[in-house]
Amino acid sequence: MLIDVTGTEEYACEAYKKLFEDIMNDVGKATMIDRAKLVLKPEVPLFIFSVRLINEPTNKVVSDAADLRQEGSDTHVSISDERYAPEIIASLWKNYGRDKVEQQTRFDLTVYGGDEKAISNYQISSGEEAKKEIIGALWRVMPEGIKNRHNMSDGNVITIVATEELMHPEMIDEGVSVHKSMKEVA
Structure with a gap:
C-alpha cells in the first residue's frame, strides 16, 4: 500500500x-x-x-471463499479464505441450524441435508x-x-x-x- x-x-x-x-x-x-x-x-x-x-x-458468496462437494444428501464445505470463515459458519447455522452443521476442523464442515447449489450462493459479504x-x-x-x-x-x-x-x-x-x-x- x-x-x-x-x-x-x-x-x-x-x-x-x-x-x-x-x-x-x-x-x-x-x-x-x-x-x-x-x-x-x-x-x-x-x-x-x-x-x-x-x-x-463486490458481494461475496460462499463459493468465492470455499470449496463445496455434495455427497449424497450432505454437503462438505472446505473454507479456502479464512477471512470469511465466521460469515460462512453463521450463514450455515442460520439456514440449517447448528445441529445440522458439523465442524470437523477449523475450516472443514459438513452440512447434513445441505444443498450444494443453495449453499454456494449464500451471500457472506456485501x-x-x-x-x-x-x-x-x-x-x-x-x-x-x-x-x-x-x-x-x-x-x-x-x-x-x-x-x-x-x-x-x-x-x-x-x-x-x-x-x-x-x-x-x-
Whole structure:
C-alpha cells in the first residue's frame, strides 16, 4: 500500500501516515488498498483522505471463499479464505441450524441435508458493507472535532473531504480534484 501524505507540518504528515496504516491494519482493510492520498491543511482546516482500492468491493458468496462437494444428501464445505470463515459458519447455522452443521476442523464442515447449489450462493459479504467499513476507518483517522464531511465513492476510489467549519465549494472542488487524480493513477 502506497501512502502519499501532503501537509504543512512534517511531523503531522508522518504521524498521520502511521495512524492511517495502523487503523487500516486493525480493521483488516489494508490488503484491499492499493494507494492512499492524505491532504492535511489544519490551518484552513481541511482534510482530504482518498483511497484507491485494488478492486471494487463486490458481494461475496460462499463459493468465492470455499470449496463445496455434495455427497449424497450432505454437503462438505472446505473454507479456502479464512477471512470469511465466521460469515460462512453463521450463514450455515442460520439456514440449517447448528445441529445440522458439523465442524470437523477449523475450516472443514459438513452440512447434513445441505444443498450444494443453495449453499454456494449464500451471500457472506456485501461490497457496500466493505465500502462503509473503509469509510468508517477513514473517519477514525480524521482529527477529533471534524464535524462536516463530504464522501465521494466511485468504483474503486473513496474520498472524504472534511472540515470543522462550513464546507465551502472550493473545499469540495479540491476533494474532487484529488478523487479524480486517484482514479487516473496507474
